[in-house]
Amino acid sequence: MSVLPAHVLEEIRELPDKYPQHRSAVMPALDLAQEELGYLTPEAMSEVATALQLDPGYVEGVATFYTLFHLKPIGKHMFYVCTNLSCMLRGANAIVDHLKGAIGVHEDGEVSKDGLFSYEEVECLGACEFAPMMRLDHRFHYDLTPGKIDALLAERRQSPSPPRAEGQGEAREPAPRPRKRTKKSG
Numbered sequence: 095m096s097v098l099p100a101h102v103l104e105e106i107r108e109l110p111d112k113y114p115q116h117r118s119a120v121m122p123a124l125d126l127a128q129e130e131l132g133y134l135t136p137e138a139m140s141e142v143a144t145a146l147q148l149d150p151g152y153v154e155g156v157a158t159f160y161t162l163f164h165l166k167p168i169g170k171h172m173f174y175v176c177t178n179l180s181c182m183l184r185g186a187n188a189i190v191d192h193l194k195g196a197i198g199v200h201e202d203g204e205v206s207k208d209g210l211f212s213y214e215e216v217e218c219l220g221a222c223e224f225a226p227m228m229r230l231d232h233r234f235h236y237d238l239t240p241g242k243i244d245a246l247l248a249e250r251r252q253s254p255s256p257p258r259a260e261g262q263g264e265a266r267e268p269a270p271r272p273r274k275r276t277k278k279s280g
Contacts, residue, residue, distance in 0.1 A: 097137045102130050106145040119146055120156050124163055133164040161216055169197075169205045169212035171250045174229040177215040180222035185238075189226050190215060192240040196247055210251065 096103065106126055109119035123146055127138045134157050143150040157163045162174075173193060177186045190213075194200065197211040205212050221227050224236030230246055 096141060097135060098127055098130060098141050102126055103141065103145050106142060110146060116146070117148055117152065120148060120153055121160070124153070124157055128163060133167050161214065166203075167205065168203075170210050171212075171231055173211065173213035174216045174219065175213060176217070176219045176221075176225070176227055178218040178222075181225040181227060184225040186226040188240070189228070189238045189243065193243050196243060211247070 098106075106119075106123040109123055110116045113119050120142070123142045124134060124139070127142055128134050131138055136154075139153050139157055140150055142148075143153040146153070157165065175181075175186060175190055175193065177190065193213055197206040197213065199206055199211075199213065202215050203212065219227060219229055219234065221234060221236060226238045227234060227236045228238060229235075230250070235242065235246065
């Protein structure tokens with residue numbers, strides 16, 4: 095018996111047609127499987143490999159390499175908190191400590207008792223100028239404070255499911271770019 099529904103497997107089988115290299119479809123396929131199940135089981139990875147006609151070891155290697163794929167159950171809402179240098183220098187440790195206390199967990203990857211929240215410390219989310227920052231579900235949040243964390247937690251405790259807005263974050267003005275230096279004429 096399949097762990098992935100037929101409509102998900104069909105969508106996975108169609109993915110290679112969208113890419114110049116067949117194996118490039120593995121990440122979106124794993125994302126579909128994870129979205130359906132909440133995390134990637136060994137059976138789901140095997141079904142993805144079969145559907146894409148790829149070696150199961152390759153699929154598992156991709157799933158275990160990238161931190162956005164989960165191999166065990168996670169909370170309904172997932173916090174990815176950047177703890178790289180820029181965020182750390184701007185208070186990421188305090189944000190992590192506050193978040194862990196607020197959701198009642200002690201370790202990276204742990205699920206809150208109510209099953210609503212998980213958090214994971216990640217290396218970089220690519221918005222150093224807005225540090226400290228994190229990704230919650232499918233949105234990025236910048237210039238974090240304990241108060242912002244509390245507001246996000248209150249909002250998520252009331253929401254039935256994570257918002258579906260991949261690639262979206264808080265509205266921000268682009269960071270100013272340095273002016274190009276020019277040679278002064280003599």
